[in-house]
Amino acid sequence: MEMSFDLLGNAVVSGLLLGGFYAAVTIGVTISFGMLDIVNIAHPAFIILGSYIAYIANTTWGIDPILAAVIALPAFYALGAAVYQVYYVAFERRGDEALRGLAFFFGLLFITEVTLVLVFGVDYRLVEAPYIGPSLHLGIVDLPLRLLVPFMVALVMVSGLQLFMSHSFLGRAILAVAQDPLALRLMAADPTRIKRVAFALSIATTSLAGAVLIVIQPVEPSIGRDYIGRVFAICVLGGMGSFAGTLVAAMALGIVESLTSTFYGPSWSPAVAFGFLLVTLAVRPAGIFGR
Amino acid sequence: MSGTKFVLALLIAAAAVFGAARLIGNAYVFFAGYVVLQYIALATAWNILGGYTGYVNFGTAAFFALGAYTTVVLHKLTSLPLPLMMPIGGIVSGIVGLGTGYLTLRLRGAFFSIATLAMAVVAQTLITNWDFVGGARGAYIVRPAQAWLFGIDYIQYLFLVMLALVVIVLAAARGIERSRLGYGFATIRDDEVAAEASGVPTLRLKLLATTLSGAFMGMAGAPLPYYVTYLDPTSGFSLAYAVNGVAMPLVGGTSSWLGPVIGAVLLGTLQQVATVTISSALNLLIVGLMLVGFVIVAPNGILGLLRFGRGRARA
Numbered sequence: 001m002e003m004s005f006d007l008l009g010n011a012v013v014s015g016l017l018l019g020g021f022y023a024a025v026t027i028g029v030t031i032s033f034g035m036l037d038i039v040n041i042a043h044p045a046f047i048i049l050g051s052y053i054a055y056i057a058n059t060t061w062g063i064d065p066i067l068a069a070v071i072a073l074p075a076f077y078a079l080g081a082a083v084y085q086v087y088y089v090a091f092e093r094r095g096d097e098a099l100r101g102l103a104f105f106f107g108l109l110f111i112t113e114v115t116l117v118l119v120f121g122v123d124y125r126l127v128e129a130p131y132i133g134p135s136l137h138l139g140i141v142d143l144p145l146r147l148l149v150p151f152m153v154a155l156v157m158v159s160g161l162q163l164f165m166s167h168s169f170l171g172r173a174i175l176a177v178a179q180d181p182l183a184l185r186l187m188a189a190d191p192t193r194i195k196r197v198a199f200a201l202s203i204a205t206t207s208l209a210g211a212v213l214i215v216i217q218p219v220e221p222s223i224g225r226d227y228i229g230r231v232f233a234i235c236v237l238g239g240m241g242s243f244a245g246t247l248v249a250a251m252a253l254g255i256v257e258s259l260t261s262t263f264y265g266p267s268w269s270p271a272v273a274f275g276f277l278l279v280t281l282a283v284r285p286a287g288i289f290g291r
Numbered sequence: 292m293s294g295t296k297f298v299l300a301l302l303i304a305a306a307a308v309f310g311a312a313r314l315i316g317n318a319y320v321f322f323a324g325y326v327v328l329q330y331i332a333l334a335t336a337w338n339i340l341g342g343y344t345g346y347v348n349f350g351t352a353a354f355f356a357l358g359a360y361t362t363v364v365l366h367k368l369t370s371l372p373l374p375l376m377m378p379i380g381g382i383v384s385g386i387v388g389l390g391t392g393y394l395t396l397r398l399r400g401a402f403f404s405i406a407t408l409a410m411a412v413v414a415q416t417l418i419t420n421w422d423f424v425g426g427a428r429g430a431y432i433v434r435p436a437q438a439w440l441f442g443i444d445y446i447q448y449l450f451l452v453m454l455a456l457v458v459i460v461l462a463a464a465r466g467i468e469r470s471r472l473g474y475g476f477a478t479i480r481d482d483e484v485a486a487e488a489s490g491v492p493t494l495r496l497k498l499l500a501t502t503l504s505g506a507f508m509g510m511a512g513a514p515l516p517y518y519v520t521y522l523d524p525t526s527g528f529s530l531a532y533a534v535n536g537v538a539m540p541l542v543g544g545t546s547s548w549l550g551p552v553i554g555a556v557l558l559g560t561l562q563q564v565a566t567v568t569i570s571s572a573l574n575l576l577i578v579g580l581m582l583v584g585f586v587i588v589a590p591n592g593i594l595g596l597l598r599f600g601r602g603r604a605r606a
Binding site (some may be wrong): 090107113124229275 | 323347394395400406408409410412416419446447530537538545572573578579580582583587590
């Protein structure tokens with residue numbers, strides 16, 4: 001195939017934008033898996049839940065999907081706190097997170113997906129917003145707004161969380177619990193409470209991530225599974241608990257996927273993410289920024 | 292009970308099951324019974340890795356489907372009888388298990404689990420893009436009217452083949468449980484660092500468990516194309532297999548070979564009934580809810596509940 005420069009440029013740019021969106025999808029896993037060591041494989045299911053909330057708000061009341069996600073943030077935060085409480089009581093306290101904790105999240109993933117199928121069916125759902133459709137044209141490069149807006153939302157979310165983590169007391173406590181829960185306990189702070197806040201925060205991000213997902217593409221309940229490989233690949237490649245690493249790794253994956261689907265066809269793109277993950281785990285499990 | 296006696300008891304039980312199914316004489320019994328038997332094999336295979344060493348495999352569907360697709364390939368290229376195709380399917384899945392394990396088992400357990408999820412999607416994408424086995428459109432398999440060996444009805448033959456596999460897998464699982472190998476696996480599950488420090492070759496044992504477990508899953512999948520006669524990637528790699536593979540051992544109890552059997556018979560039968568009477572989406576929801584409910588409330592499954600009851604009765 002002749003590789004045209006236009007095609008290449010557009011593929012790279014849309015890969016970058018896609019990567020920003022992947023960062024939004026992954027940032028919650030960076031907190032739960034990277035920092036708290038909770039292997040929440042149900043994370044993509046919560047994202048799909050977020051998409052459906054945005055869908056309902058958009059189709060019934062005509063609310064902008066991203067605004068709907070912002071309104072739903074506290075509900076997702078509460079959901080996250082509740083899930084952590086169950087996880088803590090049933091598994092973490094018993095030291096049983098390895099086998100049954102994983103199975104618990106797998107079950108949650110499955111229950112969410114099947115419930116959505118029962119309620120909404122397997123049809124693709126989509127939302128309406130003024131930025132879905134038009135594109136900006138910069139020279140030979142097209143910037144579709146439906147990718148650009150999620151990209152901006154992702155950047156705002158990632159930098160907001162970064163500021164929170166590095167400048168607030170609670171944020172620093174979360175970083176501390178990631179490093180050494182025992183030391184935190186010696187400082188008279190309760191690691192469980194801080195982990196609950198952090199996990200709740202990670203689930204809260206899925207509200208926004210779900211909204212931008214349904215802006216980018218139509219959603220049906222099972223597409224969440226395609227994201228499991230992506231989010232964990234990005235999280236690991238980005239060095240587990242690092243926001244900056246997550247952003248860079250997400251963009252790298254976005255570009256690779258976009259190039260693959262431009263030059264080999266979109267049916268290969270799920271394998272790219274998972275191949276990325278397998279190679280990362282085999283070659284560099286500490287991630288690009290890991291020590 | 293010694294190993295030989297156990298195998299004899301299994302064979303008698305298997306003969307009794309087949310005889311009872313023949314007595315009822317309804318083809319549906321064989322259709323439904325085949326699925327339950329297939330789940331016993333899958334759940335027991337999962338438990339060899341998951342229950343004995345404590346490593347969670349979410350890729351049951353992939354190992355299973357690779358066995359099935361090996362049969363599709365062999366069916367197109369050769370005229371081998373099914374009982375010879377099954378070991379080949381097992382070898383293919385076993386090698387994939389070994390490869391996945393080799394890449395990730397040196398890391399923490401969670402990485403292995405995530406990698407199995409990833410492997411399932413990679414394998415499905417490869418099969419979907421492989422035209423020889425039908426690609427996304429799927430493959431039709433014309434099954435012989437009569438079985439290769441006994442001249443019995445084909446569905447009865449499939450039932451018999453799966454029954455034989457169940458006997459083999461159960462004998463292997465119980466054999467492992469009572470051997471040095473089983474104790475080695477248990478040390479990994481209980482404290483891997485301590486095991487490694489006391490000279491248990493943990494990586495080698497984990498790779499062995501992954502390979503065996505994957506191979507048995509592949510063998511369980513190998514007859515599938517003849518059972519369904521039409522196989523496409525979405526149904527072969529269905530999440531139902533992955534979720535049942537995890538749910539059945541955990542609901543039944545992972546500590547002994549009996550647990551997955553109890554879980555598979557219970558959940559398998561329940562799903563057969565629910566598929567007919569309610570809907571297939573709803574019965575998957577039941578499986579998911581039972582999985583979550585059991586891991587929270589009864590971490591040792593039905594076996595654990597039974598032992599707890601017995602312990603209390605004695606006290």
